[in-house]
Structure formats: C-alpha cells, structure tokens
Amino acid sequence: MPNHCAELFSNYFPFWNKLTDIQKEKLCNSITFVKYNKGQNVHGSSGECTGVIFLKTGIVRAYLLSEEGKEVTLYRLYTGDVCMLSAACAIQNITFDVFIDAEEDCEAYIIKSDAFSALMSESLEVENFALRITTMRFSEVIWAMQQILFMSFDKRLAVFLIDELAKSDGDIVKMTQEQIAKYVGSAREVVSRMLKYFAFEGIVEVSRGGVKVIDKKHLKEIAF
Amino acid sequence: MPNHCAELFSNYFPFWNKLTDIQKEKLCNSITFVKYNKGQNVHGSSGECTGVIFLKTGIVRAYLLSEEGKEVTLYRLYTGDVCMLSAACAIQNITFDVFIDAEEDCEAYIIKSDAFSALMSESLEVENFALRITTMRFSEVIWAMQQILFMSFDKRLAVFLIDELAKSDGDIVKMTQEQIAKYVGSAREVVSRMLKYFAFEGIVEVSRGGVKVIDKKHLKEIAF
Numbered sequence: 001m002p003n004h005c006a007e008l009f010s011n012y013f014p015f016w017n018k019l020t021d022i023q024k025e026k027l028c029n030s031i032t033f034v035k036y037n038k039g040q041n042v043h044g045s046s047g048e049c050t051g052v053i054f055l056k057t058g059i060v061r062a063y064l065l066s067e068e069g070k071e072v073t074l075y076r077l078y079t080g081d082v083c084m085l086s087a088a089c090a091i092q093n094i095t096f097d098v099f100i101d102a103e104e105d106c107e108a109y110i111i112k113s114d115a116f117s118a119l120m121s122e123s124l125e126v127e128n129f130a131l132r133i134t135t136m137r138f139s140e141v142i143w144a145m146q147q148i149l150f151m152s153f154d155k156r157l158a159v160f161l162i163d164e165l166a167k168s169d170g171d172i173v174k175m176t177q178e179q180i181a182k183y184v185g186s187a188r189e190v191v192s193r194m195l196k197y198f199a200f201e202g203i204v205e206v207s208r209g210g211v212k213v214i215d216k217k218h219l220k221e222i223a224f
Numbered sequence: 225m226p227n228h229c230a231e232l233f234s235n236y237f238p239f240w241n242k243l244t245d246i247q248k249e250k251l252c253n254s255i256t257f258v259k260y261n262k263g264q265n266v267h268g269s270s271g272e273c274t275g276v277i278f279l280k281t282g283i284v285r286a287y288l289l290s291e292e293g294k295e296v297t298l299y300r301l302y303t304g305d306v307c308m309l310s311a312a313c314a315i316q317n318i319t320f321d322v323f324i325d326a327e328e329d330c331e332a333y334i335i336k337s338d339a340f341s342a343l344m345s346e347s348l349e350v351e352n353f354a355l356r357i358t359t360m361r362f363s364e365v366i367w368a369m370q371q372i373l374f375m376s377f378d379k380r381l382a383v384f385l386i387d388e389l390a391k392s393d394g395d396i397v398k399m400t401q402e403q404i405a406k407y408v409g410s411a412r413e414v415v416s417r418m419l420k421y422f423a424f425e426g427i428v429e430v431s432r433g434g435v436k437v438i439d440k441k442h443l444k445e446i447a448f
Binding site for chain 1: 288290291292294296315316317318319320348349351352355356358359360361362363365366367369370372373374409
C-alpha cells in the first residue's frame with residue numbers, strides 16, 4: 001500500500017481507521033490519479049458511473065442538464081472536497097444524474113464505484129460517510145433552488161457578480177453573457193437585459209472581455 | 225412498552241432489532257399519536273423541530289416557502305412514509321427548513337427530535353436509516369426541480385392534471401386555479417391562461433368546482 005494513500009485517506013476520510021488491513025489495501029488499489037483541464041467534463045457526459053472523486057486541487061461545478069441543453073448549477077466543489085454524486089450508482093436512493101465540469105485545471109483521486117460500493121455494504125461507517133456527504137449536497141441544492149425560484153433576477157445577478165469578484169480578487173468578471181446565463185440558470189437575453197440596466201445605473205461596464213464592476217457598493221445594496 | 229409500538233417499529237424501522245431493550249423503551253416513550261385536519265400545517269410555521277413523523281394514514285406535502293409567500297412543492301408523503309426533514313434539527317448536515325401541510329386528514333406518530341437525536345448518536349444503524357430516508361427525499365427534490373426548471377409549462381400542467389386524475393379515479397380535478405398554481409410552482413395567472421388554452425383546444429372544461437378533463441388522450445400527448 002503506497003504511503004500517500006494512507007495519508008490521503010486518514011486525512012480526509014474519517015472511516016479509514018475503522019477499516020481492516022484488507023479493506024485498506026483494496027481501497028488503495030482502487031484509486032487512480034487524474035487531471036482535468038479547465039472546461040473539461042468530469043462526469044455525466046459518458047453516462048458512466050465515474051466513482052467517488054476527491055478533489056486535490058481545483059474547482060468543479062455540478063449541474064443538471066435538460067434535454068434541450070439548459071443547465072442549472074447545483075453547487076461547486078473546491079480543494080479537499082469529496083464528490084459522491086459522481087458515484088450515484090453506488091448509492092441506492094440516488095435516482096438522478098448530475099453533470100460535473102472542471103471550472104479550473106484540477107487534480108483529483110478517483111475511487112472506483114464498485115470498490116466503494118463493496119466497502120459500503122461491508123461497513124456502516126463508510127455508508128455513513130457517503131450519506132453524510134450526500135446530505136450536505138442536498139442542503140446546497142436546496143439553497144441553489146431557493147436562489148433560482150425565489151430571488152428576483154436583479155438580486156440573483158448581483159449576488160453572482162459579487163461571488164465571482166470575491167473569488168478572483170479583482171473588479172472584472174471574465175465571462176461571456178452566455179456563460180453567466182448558464183451559471184445563474186437563466187437565458188442569455190435576460191442576463192443581457194439586466195446587465196444593460198446595471199450599466200445604465202453606472203454599476204457595471206460591459207465589454208467583450210467580461211463585466212467590470214464600477215459601483216460595488218450599489219451592487220451590494222441590490223444583492224443584500 | 226406498549227405492543228403496538230414494537231409492531232410499528234419492527235414493521236417500518238429496520239433498525240429496531242439492533243436496539244437494546246433500554247433504547248427500545250426510550251423510543252416508545254418518546255412517541256405521540258397525532259391527528260391533522262386537511263389543510264393544517266404539520267411542520268414549519270412554528271419554527272420548532274417537530275420530530276420524525278411516521279404517517280399512519282393520509283397525505284402530506286412538503287414545500288419551500290419564500291419570504292414573499294411563494295410556495296414550491298418538493299414532494300408528497302403517503303401512508304407508511306417516514307418524514308425526516310421535520311426533524312432537520314437532529315441531522316447535522318441539513319441546513320434548510322421545509323414546510324409540511326396535511327393534504328388529507330392524517331393520522332401520524334411523532335418521535336420527539338431529542339429522543340431520536342440521542343439514539344442517532346448511539347447507533348450508526350439509526351443514523352444511516354435517517355440519512356437514507358433523507359437521500360431518498362433528495363432524489364425527489366431533484367425530480368421536482370427538473371419539472372419546474374426544465375419542463376415547458378403546458379407539459380407541466382398536463383402532467384399535474386393526469387397525476388391528480390390518477391389519484392382520484394375520476395375525470396375532475398377538484399381544485400381552484402390558485403391551488404393548482406401552488407402545486408405546480410407557478411402563478412395563478414399563468415395557470416389560468418394555460419387552462420383557457422386547454423379549454424379552447426377542447427381538452428378540459430373549467431368550472432368553479434375545478435377542472436374537468438374531456439380529452440384525456442390529447443392531454444397525455446402534451447404530457448409525454
């Protein structure tokens with residue numbers, strides 16, 4: 001068993017110490033190291049059960065995709081997060097599929113679904129871990145749902161721009177209106193209209209490269 | 225310990241046989257029998273943690289409620305179902321609140337949150353049971369989300385009317401347009417407009433008492 005495997009699991013998977021040596025060995029033999037480029041699909045497009053993803057570095061976005069190609073962002077995962085929904089096949093009560101894309105270049109470890117599934121059936125602790133992570137995502141999805149269904153659109157867009165600025169530490173959100181629309185779960189035309197209004201109010205400047213926030217104070221007033 | 229308590233738990237709560245006699249006794253002492261009238265709020269409006277609800281008879285509806293009073297239906301529970309989100313305070317990773325109303329007259333058993341919470345911390349079997357139920361609701365919520373966000377409104381309304389007919393075994397959906405709007409997560413005006421269109425197409429007849437479906441075949445074509 002490679003040392004870095006024991007280190008990874010003992011740091012991030014609380015069930016590690018409850019496993020037998022054989023289980024530890026099996027688990028370590030089932031993980032692979034992968035890299036994803038920014039924008040690459042991590043899970044969903046192949047229709048296969050990718051496995052449990054441990055995100056070593058980077059950011060991924062989980063979303064629903066309609067038959068017509070409409071996307072709704074459910075949540076994002078960051079360095080150190082574990083993704084269970086990419087192993088939905090291993091969890092009995094999960095009957096839906098999400099898509100997951102890399103939003104930055106990512107490094108990750110993947111635990112194969114069948115190995116994880118076998119371990120879950122042997123150990124209540126492993127199942128408990130998987131279900132707890134899933135329940136955490138449930139809370140994030142409800143939050144996203146409340147944003148989409150209850151928040152007026154000016155507020156939603158303002159919150160989105162402020163969140164994006166906080167990540168990049170600058171004053172420009174470098175995204176096309178098409179991309180923004182995908183992330184806030186709306187149509188490009190609706191985003192375009194609202195950005196024009198924000199620009200008219202002197203809150204933002206819209207250019208080809210993205211959206212520059214000029215009056216952050218005003219934007220925050222709309223958001224909160 | 226009353227006999228009907230052991231019977232209830234051994235039939236519906238798979239962890240029952242893993243409990244000690246003391247735990248069984250405590251659990252049985254913590255349940256109360258309640259009745260709700262059709263339309264009554266079961267959970268949410270008081271802001272308190274009601275507890276785990278076992279629905280003996282009837283139907284309840286779980287929904288999100290916005291500050292402006294907008295409702296979005298998440299799922300329904302029927303006879304024999306267990307509701308965990310009414311004991312959200314007992315589950316660490318649940319950070320949201322739902323509202324639950326009785327849609328029919330209901331009879332239920334309620335397990336007090338603190339008793340259930342204590343049991344969860346003693347037994348992984350109990351905690352995993354709670355989390356499995358929660359994960360099942362997660363799947364139902366994602367389904368509802370897909371209906372609301374992805375389905376065109378004519379399709380959504382058609383699916384709703386067909387579902388309601390299937391429950392009542394007749395050809396009339398006895399609801400006001402206001403009620404239908406709440407259930408499909410839309411505005412009354414939008415429902416009214418679409419029903420007028422359905423009526424114009426000879427699919428339904430709208431009266432004060434509800435919506436009578438005349439051309440079920442056509443309605444199904446819209447729905448599927």
